[in-house]
Amino acid sequence: MTVPSSLAAGTVSHDTAHGIATVTFSHPKGNSLPSALLLELARTFDVLATREDARVIVLRSEGTGPFCAGASFDELRGLRDEASGQTFFSGFAHVILAMRRCPQFVINRVHGKAVGGGVGLVAASDYAIAAPGASIRLSELAVGIGPFVVGPVIEHRIGRGHFTALSVDHDWRDAAWALGAGLYAKVTATVPELDVAVNALAQKLANANPAAMRELKQIFRDGTAHWDTLLFERAAVSGSLILTPPAQAALEALSRS
Secondary structure, eight states, X not given: OBOOEEETTEEEEEEEXXXXXXXXXXXXXXTOBOHHHHHHHHHHHHHHTTOTTOOEEEEEESSSSOSBOOBOHXXXXXXXXXXXXXXXXXXXXXXXXXXXXXXXXXXXXXXXOEETHHHHHHHHSSEEEEOTTOOEEOOGGGGTXXXXXXXXXXXXXXXXXXXXXXXXXXXXBOHHXXXXXXXXXXXXXXXXXXXXXXXXXXXXXXXXOHHHHHHHHHHHTTTOTTHHHHHHHHHHHHHHHTTSHHXXXXXXXXXHO
């Protein structure tokens, strides 16, 4: 069964067959993430966490362009106070925590570029397979804030050195760099090969022992219990900084480009 939700010109759907649950999100602006879509993603992962027929979860986005362009700039430009800013950035916290709570492994299919919060989605998965064009960038400093909410999960995955470099220069890194840093577990030669690899792993895990995967997932989460408060504290920092003059000027410049 496929359950679509229309969300601020974006969608989230999920389909479960043969033990594999596939979660798909889309948005016409580069698969960017408005707050409603973030909350629906979190809700979807929480629902699938309880489903015995979903033994493994695949996260993917639509189209042949970016995997995820990160936070919705349209929504960022509309923020007028710190409370609404914190609420918006808390959406990323809700998704990351929901993905980490799932007892199932989450496989991420990364077909194109991932920016900002999109990198956070990749890092929050348990295993990411990417296409050659799946470059990454933490662009937050360029808009006057920082990767505060997604930072802990990215640092947990690739280490503080790599995370620091991504945050400071906010340059693009190619898929080979992301593979070497540990963000991606595998990079295929083509997008069709990406689908073959994702499907093969999903089928393998759908036939694995759920209890063993659940115990491994507990190990993967070791040292992250404080994220339940930390990520929301970080959301408050982002919600405050996005209202500062440098951030507002950067958003205005982006709207004209």
